Amino acid sequence: xxxxxxxxxxxxxxxxxxxxxxxxxxxxxxxxxxxxxxxxxxxxxxxxxxxxxxxxxxxxxxxxxxxxxxxxxxxxxxxxxxxxxxxxxxxxxxxxxxxxxxxxxxxxxx
Numbered sequence: 227x228x229x230x231x232x233x234x235x236x237x238x239x240x241x242x243x244x245x246x247x248x249x250x251x252x253x254x255x256x257x258x259x260x261x262x263x264x265x266x267x268x269x270x271x272x273x274x275x276x277x278x279x280x281x282x283x284x285x286x287x288x289x290x291x292x293x294x295x296x297x298x299x300x301x302x303x304x305x306x307x308x309x310x311x312x313x314x315x316x317x318x319x320x321x322x323x324x325x326x327x328x329x330x331x332x333x334x335x336x
Contacts (some may be wrong), residue, residue, distance in 0.1 A: 231302070259307065274312075276312055285305075
């Protein structure tokens with residue numbers, strides 16, 4: 227999302243560079259939040275992050291459909307924070323807990 231955000235938001239609202247900066251800052255904020263959430267259960271944190279993924283991506287689609295750059299930008303930031311907290315920081319840990327060793331070896335080797 228970071229790679230094409232400048233072009234996408236230039237087409238929607240003309241402020242692609244600013245939105246790309248906000249997305250990068252959202253990624254840092256999500257990483258910092260994930261550090262403080264280490265004491266919580268991983269499955270609850272991962273499930274909540276996936277819920278906010280869905281909210282964020284549907285919000286981005288609604289913002290693009292309504293041609294609202296502000297709504298799309300806010301939802302991209304929510305999606306990015308949720309990704310940094312969920313999939314970005316604990317996907318491999320989660321896979322290691324639910325998959326057998328042989329399947330994990332095959333999956334990560336390819």
